[in-house]
Amino acid sequence: MPGGSTPTRRRILCTHCSLVLEVDEAAKSVSCRHCYKRVVTEALIVKNYVAVRKFHTANRMRITKKGIVYAAVKADDLEIDGVLEGDALAMRGIRLTKRARVKGNLRGRTLVVQPGASLVGDVRIGPDCVPETAALEE
Numbered sequence: 001m002p003g004g005s006t007p008t009r010r011r012i013l014c015t016h017c018s019l020v021l022e023v024d025e026a027a028k029s030v031s032c033r034h035c036y037k038r039v040v041t042e043a044l045i046v047k048n049y050v051a052v053r054k055f056h057t058a059n060r061m062r063i064t065k066k067g068i069v070y071a072a073v074k075a076d077d078l079e080i081d082g083v084l085e086g087d088a089l090a091m092r093g094i095r096l097t098k099r100a101r102v103k104g105n106l107r108g109r110t111l112v113v114q115p116g117a118s119l120v121g122d123v124r125i126g127p128d129c130v131p132e133t134a135a136l137e138e
């Protein structure tokens with residue numbers, strides 16, 4: 001091994017089966033060793049139109065002001081500066097900027113809503129609302 005430095009590892013939850021995986025910080029995706037499905041692990045910045053059933057990453061996701069997402073979204077941290085139509089789950093925080101337009105149910109550890117944001121849907125926020133993350137703290 002050249003250099004002898006070990007790559008930075010981080011613990012994530014599989015976005016499919018919610019079991020714990022340890023991945024290279026630099027990995028863009030991994031195959032889950034529990035359910036064998038592909039797990040996206042790179043940070044996503046959405047600058048365009050996305051319409052899929054599921055839009056998941058075990059990392060940060062930012063929907064920019066030009067981003068329009070029609071999907072069920074799952075991320076570690078989710079920042080919405082554009083449009084989201086679909087339910088969203090964030091293992092950590094959700095942040096809606098003043099430009100955010102959201103129609104869907106939100107679930108996450110924390111929620112920040114800037115004045116001017118629009119949000120139509122049910123909201124479940126708090127550590128108890130994301131029981132999946134308990135496995136990461138063991």
Ligand SMILES: [Zn+2]
Pocket residue numbers: 014015016017018019032033034035036037
């Ligand atoms: Zn899995």
